[in-house]
Amino acid sequence: MPSIRTKSVLVASAAIVAVGGATTAYAADPGDGPAAESARPGVRGAADFRMPFTPDKDVRHFEFDARAAPYTRPFPGMPHGLPSDAAGTVKVSHYLAQRNTTVHFEAAVDCMITSPGYAALTAKVVRADDLVQDWVGRRLGFSVQDAGRDTPGHIRDRVGFSWLFGNVEEDQDGNAVEGKVGTCQAPAPFALVTKGGYTVEHADLTPAPQR
DSSP states (O other), X not given: OOBHHHHHHHHHTTOOOOOOBOOOOOOOXXXXXXXXXXXXXXXXXXXXXXXXXXXXXXXXXXXXXXXXXXXXXXXXXXXXXXTTBEEEEEEEEEEETTTTEXXXXXXXXXXXXXXXXXXXXXXXXXXXXXXXXXXXXXXXXEEEEOOOEEETTEEOOEEEESSSSSSEEEOTTSOEEEOOOOTTOOOXXXXXXXXXXXXXXXXXXXXXXXX
């Protein structure tokens, strides 16, 4: 796990800010179809965004295709899974202006919770470019605010993510280290969308099915 100091160096050199999209999709069930799909909560869309606290010429891009898949991911002690279980993909690319190169990696969605216009989700990295190969297997948190446009061409959507500056813990020596991200843990959306946009489809979490 990289230390906060190591992460700060990477941020300063614009080395990492990309997360990718997973190729895993949830298994179909008898209820799947156009009607079932429209009723299932999810997050879709692709957008560029800017960091309000680090102005630069980088281009950061997140693409989401996430759908709720409740009670499909059993845990020890929870054999039926959770109402927040989800599946799908997150695709992220980051153009590093100082290096004139683009970094990609991909992550598989495992958890999502929505409210009207908002979603928090997590995904595990499954593929990554060489620069961020050590991120494979890490769970990352994402958040999306679907706020629409207040004037033509003025996008109000926002995104958030769990790495870079949040999720800080102390190790046994009192040093700041990156904490482990649990399912559906993500900060509030803080980065401003500049191109594209997201759609959040909300539905309340459902009770466990009768077994």
